[in-house]
Amino acid sequence: MNIPLLSIVTFLPAAGALLFIFINRKQENLIRYTALFISIINFILSLFLYFNFNGQTAEPQFVEKARWIGYGIHYHIGIDGISLFLVLLTTFLMPIVILSSWNSVKDKVKEYHIFMLLLGTGIIGVFVSLNLFLFYVFWEAMLIPMYFLIGIWGGKRKIYATLKFVIFTMFGSLLMLVAIFVLYSIFYKTAGTYSLNIFDYYQLVLNPNIQIWLFLAFGLAFAIKVPMFPFHTWLPDAHVEAPTAGSVILAGVLLKMGAYGFLRFALPLFPDAAKKFIPYLAVLSLIGIIYGALMALIQKDMKSLVAYSSVSHMGLIMLAVFALNMESLEGAVYQMLNHGLSTGALFLCVGILYERAHTRLIKDYGGVSRQMPVFAALFLICMLSSVGLPGLNGFVGEILCLFGIFQSSKLLAILGVSTIILAAAYLLWMYQRVMQGPLENKKILNFKDLSLREIGFLVPIVLLMFFMGIFPKPFLRKMDASIEHLLKQVHRAETYVVDKEAYIKPSLKISEIDINQNTKENRTETEDNE
Amino acid sequence: MAVFLFILLSLTCIGSILGMILSKNQAHSALYLILAFVCTGGLFGLMSAPFIAAVQIIIYAGAIMVLFIFVIMMIDIRKGLSPERKKWILYPSLGIGLVLIIELIFILSNTLVPSKAGTIESFGSPKTLGKVLFTKYLYPFEITSVLIIAALVGAIVLVKKKEEK
Amino acid sequence: MIPIYYFLILSAVLFVMGTVGFLIKKDLITQFMCVEVMLNAANVAFIAFARSASSLNGQIIVFFIITVAAAEAAVGLAIILLVYRQKKSIKTEDSSLMKG
């Protein structure tokens, strides 16, 4: 296929944002419809990615390569079975969040949608980059629209929250940048050419002592993003202050970037160090599960409750990632999608309530079900998906995760099972206090049930929840090969022979083409300099 | 002859700049500076750059300095003449200047200047310069025009008095 | 033929004079003139090198420097005027909004 489909999917939102230059800012509805149209087109295009994706191979697909800056810095994108679904999740959520902020965003509508679309490109870019430099560029670029989305359209403490979010993330990613430099120079020393291609780096056999530092640098960046305990405090603040759409994207996709980073970079690049640190990381994840759930139990603000539930759910995902076996990794990836849907949907539900009552405090609600039966039903389903009720998507991911974890460590799995009790406790309690009970707040009497637009963005999520709960096969089969391959990479650790002289084994083979290509480029560049 | 001319021009140049610095009146300073620019223009002529010399005199001594003088006219000069509060800054400045010139001369004395024998007759003539300018340096040249427009617009926008609401 | 070093030394002297002038003058306009002197010093050096290297590049660069200087002067003077309007003064001492 000659159409650069993946590039189109990646850059269509950004191109759409560019289109807004030609739209008068007063035509707010035109702006909204344009943004919605672009995001829907993008989703449809990304479906082609899914249908043309070959689940039999672990090789990256839809690969596109172009020379960019040189010295190993190239435009190199492609997707495998893991990133495919994260891209799909992003493109799926984009129209939904645009639809969700139809009425709630009233000022600076143009800028809002520009940032939203740019954010889409940034996130998809992170998932498709195969060049570390490109990855880093997207990783940082995506922060900027998010910064503005929270900082401009946020709540009362938006400046505090957005700064905390950005600085937290920056702090981690700077260390990652240093680690990328180190990798870059090590690769140059060993292979004699410049490269930032992660497939070249997978071939590197690094000295375990260096791996430890690199792993820590990468791991910290990703752990903050996930967020793992104890780096989680930016999350509730950012969620509480962010506009609904921001929260949905934040919880739905941004957090997955951390877990994705572990899967794509930290674990396969530094298998020895990973082996060393996994016990500690697993314990941190477990603490995250229980700690997040307990904190969620006592939150008074619905959004921070859901935010802490994210900490808990992401803890389970990370625990599954660190269990490193087939079932746990598939479960983790699947659970990432589930979490994106269910937590995103919960934030949407909170947003729907907020639009009506302008408060997020649980105590201001009560008995909403009677006024809004349709909403009550949809909210319930979203909640149950988060609780992991069988038949809905959450269960499939949860059971795979738990089974995988159990194979690696019985104790951790048994303690991790507590999540199914605690999740039920905090979510049902919230549901009871908000939706059930006598109707005390007179304001609620004026609540209207869902509008067609609101049904329009909740129902697709709910349908997908059912679909993923009953037919997980189309998802799992596409990721089999990639995850198997990933496992092979991580488990190659034992093959390293300690050799202080060289970082690299003599048998190292870097794809010939790449070397030739790089040297050729170097030559032309030096010529230019003369 | 040429050496004599050089010494004359350079001394005038240095002298007028000294005058510019020491004069208390900005208008005088500006006039001194025009003189200095004219002298540099002459020096350029000595270095077989007749076109640049012309540009120097027309644009620098002509256009730019006229701008300066206009601005000076628009400003109440007496306000600028109140005594400086931080007198001490003179001494470190002179010290730094001294060190700087020593350093520069030291560098110059150690610099091997490239010299290519056999200069062409027409070197630096408008024709040759024009050829290079519109072939090799075409893009920079065009871009400068954009720059000048931008500066023009910028200056107007900056200075334009905002309408009172 | 005048030795190239004469020009270079002149360029250095002009440059240092511009620098010192910038430091010791107290009004924005004269300081700005000193900056022009420094630019000019660079021009002299460029012309000299162009001559000795028999390359027109140096002259071209001077040409561009003059153009940029013109643009710079326009904008710079406009800013000075603005400062004057705001502060009724062009003494640098009177503008210290950037104090931390």
Added chain:
Amino acid sequence: MIDIFWLIPLVPALSTLILAVFGEKLPKKYISFQACGAVFISFLISLYSFLGLLKVSPEEYPIVKNLFTWIHSGNFQANLSFQFDPLTAVMALVVTAVGFLIHVYSIGYMAEDRSYSRFFTLMNLFTFSMLVLVMASNLVLMFVGWEGVGFCSYMLIGFWFEKHSAANAGKKAFIVNRIGDAGFLIGMLFILVYVGSTEFSNINNAVAGGSLSHGLVTLIAILLFVGATGKSAQIPLYVWLPDAMEGPTPVSALIHAATMVTAGVYMVARMNIFYTTSETAGSVVAIIGAVTAVYAGTMALTQNDIKRVLAYSTISQIGYMFIGCGVGAYAAGIFHLYTHAFFKSLLFLAAGSVMHALSGELDMRKMGGLKKYLPYTYPTFLIGAIAIAGVPFLSGFFSKDAILTSAFAQGQYFVWILGILGAVLTAFYMFRLIFLTFHGKERIEPEVKKHIHESPPVMTVPLAVLAFFSVIAGYIGLPVVLGKNVNWFDRFLAPIMHKGHEAHLTIGTEWLLILISVIVALTGIFIAYFFYLKKPSVPHTLVRRFPFLYRLLYNKYYIDEAYDYLFVRPTLKGSEFVYDKFDINIIDGAVNGAASGTGFFGKVLSFLQTGFIKDYALVFLLGAVILLGLLIF
């Protein structure tokens, strides 16, 4: 002809789907027709499949229908597959038959409710989930049904969610159930890892083949039983069931008496190989069952809420079922489950009819003498009470006796004694209920009395049908003493039950045991008669005599309060403490501290920034000169 059995759960599923999407817009009549019709069709298919099953030779059990592979990843595989064997047949028949009658009853009972369609949607969903639970051919799918019924129970208990108590009860039920489910899930994980499959046939082969160590079998058995205690309301997780009576009465009858709460028993019977293999686990089940039977019975003694008495009675009766399973008499346990489904749902529905007559009154102290007002409800209620009390010739007698006889035969005398004690209590509190409600002085409030009326036929006919079954249901499992082959039920289930060591009693002993049962039941009834009809002052005297004991029983041993103080409050308070002190102060404090530290440092350095161009220029030049100097010297 058995091939269509997999349609049994799908019919209610389809009906649920239609009702969920269009329910609000459909007329009530159609809703009731569809909801009941779906369950009735399921019942017919079950009956048809059951008849088909009789023709299949036991070697071919279970008949499995694999619809598709549900989850498959690495070594983990779960199929969406249903199976049909005698145990499933019994359960499916009970669920659909009782379910159908209760659906019909609900048409009358819920007629005035404004969430009519929601009610029937959930009832159908419940029927579907329950059928999935009993028909699943593997543990994972069974867990689906298991959680599904829990969810429906949550929704239906909290059906009238405007009441705080109802919403609370629903939540409590779900969370307590989830605690059990966690145990179940862990047990399932063990099975998944050590057996490698969750298909029941594979599990049976693995355990029978001895590929699991004895300790592991015990561990798994006990973990699964934890799940059963949650779902079937046994010690220590029974606390949700009495509160669950907040739901509409048909719900209490269907979910919290006849079907869902017995899922634990079904599960233990389904996994019987574990409890047969591990005697320890079996004993644990039997003892927990026996203790619960007596313990719940004592709590029922002092309750005044008619439905709560029935709820405790349910807990107690399920205890009997567990005794049966624990001592290896799985058929007896299931037999009791089957008879109990009829008479207990009968009792609940009759209680509902009483409530209906009395405008929702539940307190027995405000009833009495209702016999003459409720000519259909009273006899059916009485039949149910006689059946549960264990009076001979009614269904409850046969099943309870089968359990106790087995316990005695297995040498579990302690369990047997508790069982007998429980039987006395059962007879006593059931007849206390009858006498207080239908006999004696009228204590009805005058306002209520004006509206008193018998329920419409749509409610009384199901009562009559259930009463009929309560009488005759026991005759398919007559005691062995009456003949070698009379216990058809036992023989029917035998192929899938793994027998431990067989113990036979002499005919004389068996007759003796039956006699004891009969005496015990009659004693209980007599005491109740004496206390509440003959000498109504006796209970009051007793209360005055033993105030502490009375209060202890009346307040249900303060277990709810104890759980609250031991688990709920410390969790909440502890979390709040950690949140305030640790999350906000330490973790976030560190973050904000780093930020304000940077700010402070910046402020200290900012004095260098004077704001004067000349200072900057001077410093800049100084730097340039120094750098230049460094470069050249």
